[in-house]
Amino acid sequence: MSDIVFTDARIVDGTGSPSFRGHVAVRDGIIERVTRGAPPDGDRIVDLNGAVLAPGFVEAHSHSDFEVFADPKLTPKAHQGITTEILGQDGLGPAPVSAERADEWSARMWALSGSVESAPTFESMGAYLDAVDEARPALNLGILAGHGTIRHEVLGMEGRTATADELEEMQALLRESLDDGCLGLSTGLIYHPQIHSDTDELRALCEVLSPTNRPFVAHIRSEGHWLFEAMYEFISVGYETDVPLHLSHFKLSGRKQHGKAELAVSFLEIAREMGVDITADQYPYIAGSTSLSAVLPPWAHGEGEARTLELLSDPESRARMAADIKEFRIPFWENDAGTVGWENIRIADVGSERTKLEGMTVSEIAESRDCNPLDACLDLLVEEELDVRIVIFLGREDDVETIFKSPLTCVGSDGLVSKNPHPRLYGTYPKILDEFVRERNLVSLEEAVRKMTALPARIYGLQSKGVLREGMDADLVSFRPEWVATDSSYDSPKRLPTGIDHVVVDGEFVIHDGVQTDRRPGETVRSEPYTD
Incomplete structure (x- = not known):
């Protein structure tokens, strides 16, 4: 008898093939059976009522x-x-x-x-x-x-x-x-x-x-x-x-x-x-996300954080940074500030308690301090000892x-x-x-x-994952495609999604009816030893 049987599922198997209605049985952390016929017997029956069942x-x-x-x-x-x-x-x-x-x-x-x-x-x-x-x-x-x-x-x-x-x-x-x-x-x-x-x-x-x-x-x-x-x-x-x-x-x-x-x-x-x-x-x-220090030229990082902070306070170094950013003088350097503009670099969080800066762009901080954006950026990095993370608006839909x-x-x-x-x-x-x-x-x-x-x-190279098929790992997710949504936003990012009902790892529920369980069945996935 199977440990878990999911019945009346819309099975999306991960291969890109059209979905189909059926039942999936799980035993000992493995997908034991996938069938369109009568559902197998199981210790635990989960009726999905037509919800999608897919590989995790x-x-x-x-x-x-x-x-x-x-x-x-x-x-x-x-x-x-x-x-x-x-x-x-x-x-x-x-x-x-x-x-x-x-x-x-x-x-x-x-x-x-x-x-x-x-x-x-x-x-x-x-x-x-x-x-x-x-x-x-x-x-x-x-x-x-x-x-x-x-x-x-x-x-x-x-x-x-x-x-x-x-x-x-x-x-x-x-x-x-x-x-x-x-x-x-x-x-x-x-x-x-x-x-x-x-x-x-x-x-x-x-x-x-x-x-x-x-x-x-x-x-x-x-x-x-x-x-x-x-x-x-x-x-x-x-x-x-x-x-x-x-x-x-x-x-x-x-x-x-x-x-x-x-x-x-x-x-x-x-x-x-x-x-x-x-x-x-x-x-x-x-938008992407990284550390604010990523806007600095490569030479500003060369000898570790202490030296970087010294360079950020040196007028000659600041002038050199400004020229590198404005003129793209360093081939292959990403130069985010020069590429997207200071108005598109938004402070996500800082290490200190100065939360009023969070959510402001570098341009807005510069305006509030009555200085140019580069100085605002470099001053902030010094004040926070480089502990600043950003959201950077860089793309197009x-x-x-x-x-x-x-x-x-x-x-x-x-x-x-x-x-x-x-x-x-x-x-x-x-x-x-x-x-x-x-x-x-x-x-x-x-x-x-x-x-x-x-x-x-x-x-x-995860040979036993990614496809809902007999003999594969029982890593599964069930969701309602008509209801799945997220309220997570740049202003309120820590919002859990809706419409994802069940998540199974190695045959155990880590999410059940939308609620996280205390189960922690995960493990490391390792490749075979190296051979040359």
Whole structure:
């Protein structure tokens, strides 16, 4: 007899095939039976009355690396129907970090971790994954090896290219991380310290990755002014090393690139014609989110936070920053302020109690202080010791829609946990089901579910997840497509969605009738040991 039987379900199986009415039986954490006939017997019968039953959503781009220790129930994600998260994004992760590097890297990660009081580091990815299992998360969690973490372990915060010996050290650390179960390699080429890497460094790391067929996941060097040059570099690395590529949070930032989404998508399509296995993920918003310090030129980060704060108070350095931003003097530097304008950079939260600044744009702060926006920005970074997070309005709705409709694009929230997070942390998946499917008819419900399940599972090699089929893991979500919605907004982001009734992880309810349970059945998802 089955543990749970879902009856009268509209089954959307994750493959993109048309839905059908049927019943699903679960036993010992596995999907035991999928049938259109008479429902199987079960200890627990859940009548869905025609609601959708789909594979649990696989989040392709998550930042719960440290939040899992503060909130093992992973509340914002569970309520969206997410059952598996992929961590270690943007090249920034918790390991491998030696004892002598731990304080510096912990401080670096804490700036991105938001609500947690500290960002613990670990000497190996194996130790981190073991700690996650010990925390007993509600959801399944896999992680990517981080280029920035590995580079920091070898070079620290030095702003230069790596030597041949240093590249070999980085390759060795990557092999160890892959052997510990990392699902691939990530980088964030706008972030320090990996912003200082050159293309040869990326190739060297991908040569290690290539035999595993695991993906190279990248926040490329530019999503704005230098977008197409950055895409060319990324694709060339995949072509030359025969590594699967995955483009993080695919977007077009700033007026120069607005309206060019079809051209950008064609880069991916042409790359596939060349034999490059390339995909992308996307969140369904025109605004992104990061740390305010990301607007600083690369040279301002070169020797760590203490030196950065000194430069922010130096008049000559400020003048140099102003010129770099206004004149785009540094090739491939993302230069968010120059690309989107200070009026589109909004303060999400600050480390201090000066909450009146939260919700204001940098331009508005400058006006209130009777100074120019750059000075307002730099003064704020000094006052808050770099602990400032922003929401940055950089895109256009028609470009977001064009990218979403591509069959190569899957879904990831990229949500950073903080006092006032981007609404994507709570609202990404219901927003897609509500606005992109029900209201705008951009894609069918079946295709939207494929983008949330089978496609990201394929990208990250999760062979037992992402499809509702007999023998697969019993990670499931049930929702009413006519009711799914989110009230999460830029002003009130911490709003749980409606219309998502049940979420099952490894055969156990983590959400039942819309209410989170105390069950925490999740576990780490690890790749097989590295072989060259």
